[in-house]
Amino acid sequence: MKYVLVTGGVVSGLGKGVTASSIGLILKACGLRVTSIKIDPYLNTDAGTMSPFEHGEVYVLDDGGEVDLDLGNYERFLDIKLTRDNNITTGKIYQSVIDKERRGDYLGKTVQVVPHITDAIQEWVERVAKIPVDGKEGPADVCVIELGGTIGDIESMPFIEALGQFSYRVGTGNFCLIHVSLVPVLNVVGEQKTKPTQHSVRGLRGLGLAPNILACRSTTALDENVKAKLSQFCHVPAENIITLYDVSNIWHIPLLLRDQKAHEAILKVLNLQSVAGEPCLEEWTSRAELYDMLHEPVRIAMVGKYTGLSDSYLSVIKALLHASVAQGKKLIVDCVPACDLEPETAKENPDVYNAAWNLLKAADGVLVPGGFGDRGVQGKILATKYARENRIPFLGICLGMQIAVIEFARSVLGLKDANSTEFDPNTKNPCVIFMPEGSTTHMGGTMRLGSRRTYFQVMDCKSAKLYGNRGFIDERHRHRYEVNPNMVMHLENSGLSFTGKDASGQRMEIVELPNHPYFVGVQFHPEFKSRPGKPSALFLGLIAAACGQLESVLKEDRLSQKIGTGKGGMSNGNKMVKTYQNGSPTKPANGSFDDVYRNCNGVQV
Numbered sequence: 001m002k003y004v005l006v007t008g009g010v011v012s013g014l015g016k017g018v019t020a021s022s023i024g025l026i027l028k029a030c031g032l033r034v035t036s037i038k039i040d041p042y043l044n045t046d047a048g049t050m051s052p053f054e055h056g057e058v059y060v061l062d063d064g065g066e067v068d069l070d071l072g073n074y075e076r077f078l079d080i081k082l083t084r085d086n087n088i089t090t091g092k093i094y095q096s097v098i099d100k101e102r103r104g105d106y107l108g109k110t111v112q113v114v115p116h117i118t119d120a121i122q123e124w125v126e127r128v129a130k131i132p133v134d135g136k137e138g139p140a141d142v143c144v145i146e147l148g149g150t151i152g153d154i155e156s157m158p159f160i161e162a163l164g165q166f167s168y169r170v171g172t173g174n175f176c177l178i179h180v181s182l183v184p185v186l187n188v189v190g191e192q193k194t195k196p197t198q199h200s201v202r203g204l205r206g207l208g209l210a211p212n213i214l215a216c217r218s219t220t221a222l223d224e225n226v227k228a229k230l231s232q233f234c235h236v237p238a239e240n241i242i243t244l245y246d247v248s249n250i251w252h253i254p255l256l257l258r259d260q261k262a263h264e265a266i267l268k269v270l271n272l273q274s275v276a277g278e279p280c281l282e283e284w285t286s287r288a289e290l291y292d293m294l295h296e297p298v299r300i301a302m303v304g305k306y307t308g309l310s311d312s313y314l315s316v317i318k319a320l321l322h323a324s325v326a327q328g329k330k331l332i333v334d335c336v337p338a339c340d341l342e343p344e345t346a347k348e349n350p351d352v353y354n355a356a357w358n359l360l361k362a363a364d365g366v367l368v369p370g371g372f373g374d375r376g377v378q379g380k381i382l383a384t385k386y387a388r389e390n391r392i393p394f395l396g397i398c399l400g401m402q403i404a405v406i407e408f409a410r411s412v413l414g415l416k417d418a419n420s421t422e423f424d425p426n427t428k429n430p431c432v433i434f435m436p437e438g439s440t441t442h443m444g445g446t447m448r449l450g451s452r453r454t455y456f457q458v459m460d461c462k463s464a465k466l467y468g469n470r471g472f473i474d475e476r477h478r479h480r481y482e483v484n485p486n487m488v489m490h491l492e493n494s495g496l497s498f499t500g501k502d503a504s505g506q507r508m509e510i511v512e513l514p515n516h517p518y519f520v521g522v523q524f525h526p527e528f529k530s531r532p533g534k535p536s537a538l539f540l541g542l543i544a545a546a547c548g549q550l551e552s553v554l555k556e557d558r559l560s561q562k563i564g565t566g567k568g569g570m571s572n573g574n575k576m577v578k579t580y581q582n583g584s585p586t587k588p589a590n591g592s593f594d595d596v597y598r599n600c601n602g603v604q605v
Contacts, residue, residue: 002142026281032140039145183217340352395541405432
């Protein structure tokens with residue numbers, strides 16, 4: 001087994017996750033089997049209870065693991081299926097060591113950070129690296145490890161010590177360290193400054209790790225004299241210094257690495273030159289270039305609670321993007337805070353209210369993503385009602401499906417107090433109820449999580465056709481509440497169709513309005529299985545309906561089709577996602593390499 005460690009220095013948010021994913025992709029393109037591990041040095045056991053505002057979205061795996069969003073990048077880039085153990089946290093390691101101590105496994109020894117915590121980290125890495133993630137038997141050839149945070153962070157110290165010991169133990173030729181650092185350009189003089197990277201590498205060396213390759217983030221390609229200076233002071237060969245400069249979309253990053261021979265440097269360090277070939281990235285190149293040339297827009301209004309940080313909906317935006325590229329359209333996402341659509345906002349700030357509704361009314365499609373809590377629920381209900389009554393293509397995910405059911409019960413059945421027991425425990429018409437197997441006292445890991453099977457009840461519905469007329473599908477779930485089975489008959493008698501259910505037939509998974517151009521709600525999260533070139537069926541349906549192309553998509557053979565580059569016009573294709581925050585739309589994306597965006601002002605592929 002070969003190991004590639006990706007660390008970061010100077011500042012956070014440089015795009016280590018995208019860099020690690022791109023490294024994995026280019027190694028896979030060389031014919032190697034690749035797996036990934038993300039290390040998060042926080043004390044939480046997993047990401048399940050962390051605020052989306054603080055941590056971004058919680059990414060859900062097939063086995064029910066609630067993990068860091070970077071594992072979503074790994075799965076999308078590498079088209080693999082990871083496990084919960086591929087996300088290592090300080091909490092997991094300490095919990096494991098403490099459990100061993102309580103069992104008496106340490107035979108009375110004093111349990112310390114060194115060697116017990118550091119040994120536990122190394123054992124975890126070695127064990128997880130051997131787990132097949134690509135559907136084939138046997139372990140991968142290379143394991144790419146991303147160490148979260150920045151070199152020098154106190155919480156990372158046990159991991160850095162463990163990885164220093166690990167690199168020595170596995171030996172030269174089996175371990176490659178890639179350090180991602182910042183080379184800023186001062187606008188005053190326009191000079192690329194190397195001192196931050198020099199200090200970062202010096203700190204890394206002082207902790208027992210020496211980088212083999214430098215990946216330097218900058219606005220432009222590094223000058224040769226800058227490379228020479230970095231080589232001299234960081235003790236890294238000039239040919240092993242790579243520039244990750246700003247590009248139009250992150251699909252270009254693997255191509256950037258290939259063009260700078262990063263794969264050759266990695267293969268040389270790992271002694272894999274004799275078994276790996278030249279990277280085959282033709283399809284990836286075509287997709288990246290096509291994306292830049294799209295100009296015909298499709299506008300989606302995403303009505304949510306966490307729109308202040310678009311990382312909260314990272315997989316949703318990526319799934320929309322995959323679908324829009326497949327349809328040959330340039331994606332524009334308007335992130336609309338749900339609370340801005342509510343009547344209270346009209347009284348307190350009419351400009352904010354009017355601007356939010358203008359964004360919603362200008363959209364070609366409406367998407368209500370998942371979430372928790374009652375803030376903004378009324379705004380989501382109003383947005384759903386607008387989409388239903390005005391025949392605007394609509395997709396509701398998790399809470400979005402529950403909102404669609406509540407809105408239908410209120411507007412069509414006339415049950416004005418219809419609600420979810422999450423928002424009103426005493427409602428007389430509970431359309432959505434707490435699942436009996438859930439826990440009301442423990443929040444972490446107690447939801448219905450992971451891949452679950454949904455069986456289609458109606459084969460002539462839009463969702464079944466989009467999935468290729470299969471009898472069942474497997475999608476990932478994350479919820480505590482479900483549609484009340486006792487309300488289903490009343491809802492269906494009024495025109496709502498529950499086209500997908502679980503194996504018991506009692507849990508509603510998919511709901512549709514048959515006579516609507518596209519009105520679909522799903523209890524699962526289809527965004528987690530969307531891939532570049534293989535978009536989620538339901539997101540493809542939303543984009544196709546928003547473009548007026550749904551009928552042609554429904555006629556295609558969805559079982560055998562491999563979604564490629566799509567159709568559409570050409571231009572320079574700068575991406576755009578706009579949000580409405582406090583009455584002021586933000587600016588479009590600036591096209592930075594990793595598209596690290598805030599306030600929904602950029603699309604990250």
